């Protein structure tokens with residue numbers, strides 16, 4: 001089946017199998033491998049992308065369901081080789097260790113800050129509920145998001 005999507009501002013038209021996940025489509029058809037595959041069953045958030053403004057676990061969305069959609073992946077964050085404010089903040093707060101969860105964390109945080117520019121710690125934790133990190137213990141990630149939202153005294 002033919003689908004059309006816009007990923008990070010660029011249009012793609014591809015023939016896909018009906019059972020292909022959006023995750024595989026992004027990684028294998030489009031070649032954007034920043035989106036990670038962890039559990040593959042919708043539980044870890046490593047595969048998070050933004051689909052029409054909302055975060056989704058791309059491992060449990062079919063590519064055909066995304067026909068006509070606007071998709072943002074981690075590759076869309078940096079502009080002209082410069083990291084986004086959120087990416088910088090993750091870097092400064094040592095919120096990245098192995099980095100496997102980071103693309104999903106950054107995109108979940110981005111969606112949160114768009115909807116709620118000054119989230120409380122509790123709201124940050126709620127927004128990250130579906131994103132697992134096995135390395136950082138979460139505190140640095142929370143601080144990175146607080147800092148990116150201008151809520152941290154320096």
Ligand code: FES
Pocket residue numbers: 036037038039040041042043044045046047048057058059060
């Ligand atoms: S790989 Fe999609 S939620 Fe874990």
Ligand code: FES
Pocket residue numbers: 095096097098099100101102132133134135136
């Ligand atoms: S930095 Fe390793 S899983 Fe989060």
